[in-house]
């Protein structure tokens with residue numbers, strides 16, 4: 001067979017497969033419409049989005065992937081199919097720290113897919129308020145970065161807010177130096193969010209030691225400014241680069257190549273049913289006495305529950321008193337976790353389960 005004939009034959013096969021895919025995806029979308037009718041009839045209100053079910057589907061795709069595509073790639077395709085199906089059931093609006101082009105914007109798309117409705121907010125406080133006021137059912141906020149540590153502002157907002165954690169998103173962060181300038185020589189000012197400036201400190205010291213570093217409220221805001229300002233550059237990601245039409249003078253300038261930010265999905269839904277692989281986030285405080293923190297955490301050890309993170313923040317009520325944010329492995333409804341939490345509750349002065357939610361799949 002000639003090359004032309006071989007190509008024609010395999011392309012006919014691809015056309016036939018695409019037809020099957022189209023039929024199957026449409027059939028799946030019809031099923032989602034039926035799911036929506038069932039939920040409406042049961043009076044499920046705005047609970048069309050089911051994070052535990054989505055996590056189970058994505059995990060299943062990764063675990064049973066026959067290849068040759070990577071599990072992660074296949075899961076991303078299914079992420080988009082589910083996003084479209086959910087939009088058909090009921091469009092989902094998500095608040096995040098805007099403007100468009102921030103890393104939080106990228107985290108929203110990674111977690112919810114492209115069919116989500118975007119509600120960019122001017123500050124983290126506004127994201128919380130928007131969700132508290134039920135204008136948006138969900139919001140996405142950054143919580144910690146692998147290089148720079150915790151985002152204190154988010155933790156402080158949690159202390160005062162009745163909102164719950166419904167999910168987490170892990171995003172590999174690649175920072176680029178974006179500018180209207182043609183080369184590094186023309187850059188006298190660098191705009192960026194202060195976390196991005198910190199994450200690129202060594203690169204900036206080595207390559208732009210004399211440029212002024214100007215912190216702004218977001219990287220997208222920095223890109224917007226750099227697009228209007230000669231002699232300026234911004235540190236931002238891919239989305240901002242294309243959105244604001246800037247040149248990447250240098251890509252991947254982050255000091256640590258595995259630089260990752262963790263985001264939380266916040267909502268008013270008190271609890272998400274177990275997905276099988278979950279985490280629980282808890283807010284606790286204890287008196288400032290010797291051994292108090294040790295006693296507080298003992299029930300976790302006694303019940304064989306592991307803690308993946310502990311952060312402390314000043315309580316803001318009494319000087320030198322702290323609240324602790326704990327992430328523990330497992331769902332608050334798992335018997336072991338339930339027992340550990342009951343022990344914790346007895347020891348703690350303040351105790352609040354912020355949420356039990358599926359561990360990030362993508």
Ligand SMILES: O=C(O)C(=O)C[C@]1(C(=O)O)C=C[C@@H](O)C=C1
Nearest residue numbers: 035048049050053054082085086
């Ligand atoms: O199973 C459901 O409850 C659905 O609404 C269907 C579906 C899907 O496409 O598989 C869509 C949205 C939900 O967030 C979860 C799953």
